[in-house]
Amino acid sequence: MSPDLPLTLYVDRSCPLCAREVRWLERQADPARLLLVDISAPDFNPDGLGRELSQLQRRLHARSASGQWLTGVDATYWSWRLAGHGVWAAPLGWRPLRPLLLLAYWLFSLARPHLDWLPHPDGASRCGTQCNLADKPHAMPGRADKPD
Structure with a gap:
């Protein structure tokens, strides 16, 4: 079932x-369908979201208009679809691939804090120390013991 918009x-x-x-x-996203909020912006405040900044940094999060949270692969799938990239999103919705996609996303979430060496599209590397997340154990995808 699709999430309530935006x-x-x-x-x-x-x-x-x-x-x-x-x-x-952003190239195709309609703000009436998909809003993008930068969690690295100095004025971003997660108070009232029911999530801590460290959670938002560890996994991609999306929230529907009705308050339903989507994370990881699901957040990616719906954001890509709503931005008009349905062809690229389609494989993320294929059930037989789901275990592999969840594992791949989990591995990516472990590697992401170490990608600060990549060139930033704004020109300079902006990542610095904020990408070095606290050393916390990452739960395997599908585990109920991690509230992400």
Whole structure:
């Protein structure tokens, strides 16, 4: 079932790879369907979201207009679809691929804090120390013991 619109996607524009994806989404995203909020902006405050900044940094989060949270692969799938990139999003919705996609996303979430060496699309590396997330254990995808 599709999420209630607009879907708010919490993105980290300080991450070079993430910033590239955000630009890709922005090219076609209709703000009535997909809102992009930069969690690395100095004025971003997660109070009232029911999530801590560290959670938003570890996994991609999206929230529907009705308050339903989507994370990881699901947040990616719906944000890509709503931005008009349905052809690219389609494989993310294929059930037989889901276990592999969840594992791949989990591995990516472990590697993402170490991608600060990539060139940032804004020219300079903006990531710095904010990409070095606290050393916390990452739960495997599908585990109920991690509230992300």
